[in-house]
Amino acid sequence: GVGKTTLLKQIYNKLLLDLQNTFGVVIWVSVSKDLRLEKIQEQIGIKIGLFDKAWKKKSLKDKASDIFKILKEKKFALLMDGLWERVDLTKVGVPLPDSKNLSKIVFTTRSLEICGLMEADMQFKVKCLAAEEAWKLFQTLIGYETLHEGHPEVLGLVMDISKECYGLPLA
Secondary structure (H helix, E strand, O other): OOOHHHHHHHHHHHHHHOOOOOOOEEEEEEOOOOOOHHHHHHHHHHHHOOOOHHHHOOOHHHHHHHHHHHHOOOOEEEEEEEEOOOOOHHHHOOOOOOOOOOOEEEEEEOOHHHHHHOOOOOOOOOOOOOHHHHHHHHHHHHOHHHHHOOOOOHHHHHHHHHHHOOOOOOO
């Protein structure tokens, strides 16, 4: 609710614009709370051109091998949104970034523990907005007409909602 996904989307879009100068492939993966490596492989497979009926029938290990063969030859950026637990990237088939391939893996999580388990090199904590900033953003999202030209009780209700969602105006 603090904007982790929004921030990651901005990074993703920026990387796509700079694709020819920076990375051979930029991959977005949404990770659900019920972690399934097959779903991660599917999202990667689609992006790197592996996903078809035959590939879909392969085992987890064979898919990992196929993904590895392609990504080890590329400088890639893998953006993983919403980690709730550690993801074993080698089981997915993702080569770990090193000084030779210069690839990058970026992920969002609510847990500092996951950052440790994923052996993150750098961590950025996304904080809630200050009350005044949250109120300004909330007003922008709701719109002037809704707040000031609608039913007279709307402004009071919106102010109550804004206080309830303190620092999380998108909530």
